[in-house]
Amino acid sequence: MSDDPEPAVNISGGADGGGIAAEFDPATADTRAEAVVDRLGELYWQKTYGGQDAFTCLVRTILSQNTSDKASQPAHDALIARYDVSEVDLAASIAAAEQSELAETISSAGLYNQKSEILIATAEWVLEELGSAAEFDAFVKDEDPETVRRTLLEVRGVGPKTADCVLLFAGGRGGVFPVDTHVHRIYRRLGIAPPDADHEAVRAVLERDVPAAKCGFGHTATIQFGREYCTARKPACLDDPEACPMADLCDQVGVYPDAGEVVDPAETIE
Incomplete structure (x- = not known):
């Protein structure tokens, strides 16, 4: 095995995206x-794998749907730069976003109007059901994985691959x-x-x-x-x-x- 040739432009985030070589x-x-x-x-x-922030991982995976990592990574970076404001919960920041502005921010990801609506609705769901991105992170990492998966699949725009990526990259769940x-x-x-x-x-x-x-x-x-x-x-x-x-x-x-x-x-x- 080489040291870690995993590409950074990848849903897992490469060598700096969480997890450890094993x-x-x-x-x-x-x-x-x-x-x-x-x-x-x-x-x-x-x-x-494991260790990524769960809500950030969820956002990144939604952006990656129906597009390449090469296209979705810049959208993710632009979203984080604009909405991940110091001392402001990322879920609260996205929930309060103007949909047209968010769509413009993530335009490189494709289907940006649809994805911006889904991201805002997802952020609102996190706030309503769990209170914050931090509480969502704790839910993903501490709750029974089947419960997490079942719950995520009830959220608009979250399919099996997206739910499983959150469980893997944020929750570090084996299997x-x-x-x-x-x-x-x-x-x-x-x-x-x-x-x-x-x-x-x-x-x-x-x-x-x-x-x-x-x-x-x-x-x-x-x-x-x-x-x-x-x-x-x-x-x-x-x-x-x-x-x-x-x-x-x-x-x-x-x-x-x-x-x-x-x-x-x-x-x-x-």
């Missing part, structure tokens, strides 16, 4: 999913494997999850087959792997089966090197 004793993987995650850890990083588009694509393409599995079904497979301590870096390293090797339209194996570090572990579901074609794994079901 080593795991080498052992024979019990499942193919664990073998994949072990190899990802050797390829990229092994890290135990949480958020499923974004990369994770959803890759583990179906590998043949580890059924080709027609939805995001929640993929999550269930991974949280069952990957040890709790490895789920966090399994999530972030899978994203990096998806960007560098297993892209949606042109995975590395399409031109060269040996170009991918997962070649011996992958079923290549939906990838047809001989024909030079790639389809969603779900389309392979007859």
Whole structure:
């Protein structure tokens, strides 16, 4: 494992985004999913997450929805610069924001009108239900994780991936494997999850087959792997089966090197 090559432009915040580097004793993987995650850890990083402020993490994850980290990171930075005012609770600051001004601030993230409305409504919910961003942070870190997840999923604009990212990056909860588009694509393409599995079904497979301590870096390293090797339209194996570090572990579901074609794994079901 290298020191920590985790990109800063990433929902996890890179080396400075919370959590600590961790080593795991080498052992024979019990499942193919664990073998994949072990190899990802050797390829990229092994890290135990947690420690981010929960409301800031929630805001950052909402901004990342349906856009790239490269686009959402500047929006997050601009929002924090404008609304994270000294001695003013961030939730209170956003709840009191003018929607058009907030939308302009986060415009680089895409869908900024919708996201600004969601952020204001989320901040209002935090104040109404818990009183402050600080109390929300305590709720995420101290309450039963299933209660936290269930509660977050009742909030407008918060889906399973967003709730799980808050549990992972802020709460430091082991055994949480958020499923974004990369994770959803890759583990179906590998043949580890059924080709027609939805995001929640993929999550269930991974949280069952990957040890709790490895789920966090399994999530972030899978994203990096998806960007560098297993892209949606042109995975590395399409031109060269040996170009991918997962070649011996992958079923290549939906990838047809001989024909030079790639389809969603779900389309392979007859």
